Amino acid sequence: MDLKQHIRSVPDFPKAGILFYDITTLLRDPMGFKTTIDSMSTPYLDQGIDVVIGIESRGFILGGAVAQRIGAGFIPIRKPGKLPAKAIKESYDLEYGKDALEIHEDAIEKGQRVLIVDDVLATGGTAAAASQLVKTLGGELHGLAFLIELLFLKGSAKLQGENVYSVLKY
Numbered sequence: 634m635d636l637k638q639h640i641r642s643v644p645d646f647p648k649a650g651i652l653f654y655d656i657t658t659l660l661r662d663p664m665g666f667k668t669t670i671d672s673m674s675t676p677y678l679d680q681g682i683d684v685v686i687g688i689e690s691r692g693f694i695l696g697g698a699v700a701q702r703i704g705a706g707f708i709p710i711r712k713p714g715k716l717p718a719k720a721i722k723e724s725y726d727l728e729y730g731k732d733a734l735e736i737h738e739d740a741i742e743k744g745q746r747v748l749i750v751d752d753v754l755a756t757g758g759t760a761a762a763a764s765q766l767v768k769t770l771g772g773e774l775h776g777l778a779f780l781i782e783l784l785f786l787k788g789s790a791k792l793q794g795e796n797v798y799s800v801l802k803y
């Protein structure tokens with residue numbers, strides 16, 4: 634199945650000059666959703682991953698399904714002010730703006746093997762901030778999995794030394 638055919642690209646969203654990769658058109662298709670999760674999960678089936686982290690918000694959809702498929706738990710990393718209990722924060726630059734991410738301070742046990750999941754690797758700022766949060770809490774970062782990598786933005790350069798996997802490259 635050609636996943637790229639089901640992804641809609643929207644010019645100038647959320648602002649001028651950004652070509653936004655909209656995965657809602659892929660996920661609404663039953664085979665599209667299944668193939669997406671199969672592709673993202675297969676490399677991690679027997680890697681002893683304890684927990685999958687999904688980055689708000691599309692990372693929740695993909696990360697939750699990947700966690701379930703590989704037999705791992707799920708932990709959300711969220712935008713500031715959304716998590717109910719005590720959290721730690723990491724700020725970062727986005728392709729279109731500046732933001733911060735938070736994780737519950739007791740979410741990860743020291744030494745747990747962690748996989749980070751998100752829909753798009755763009756400049757890498759989001760993923761680098763998530764990686765930092767995992768390490769601050771003492772997690773062992775096994776790798777990061779993305780559905781889409783935007784090669785021209787060189788996000789993987791911000792993740793040097795990490796095990797980065799992306800299903801589709803643009």
Ligand code: AMP
Pocket residue numbers: 651652653654655688689691726727728729751752753754755756757758759760788
């Ligand atoms: P970055 O920190 O630049 O790697 O941006 C990654 C985050 O922004 C991901 O959570 C994506 O969901 C979102 N994102 C960035 N650029 C795009 C894009 N062109 N299309 C869709 N989502 C994007």
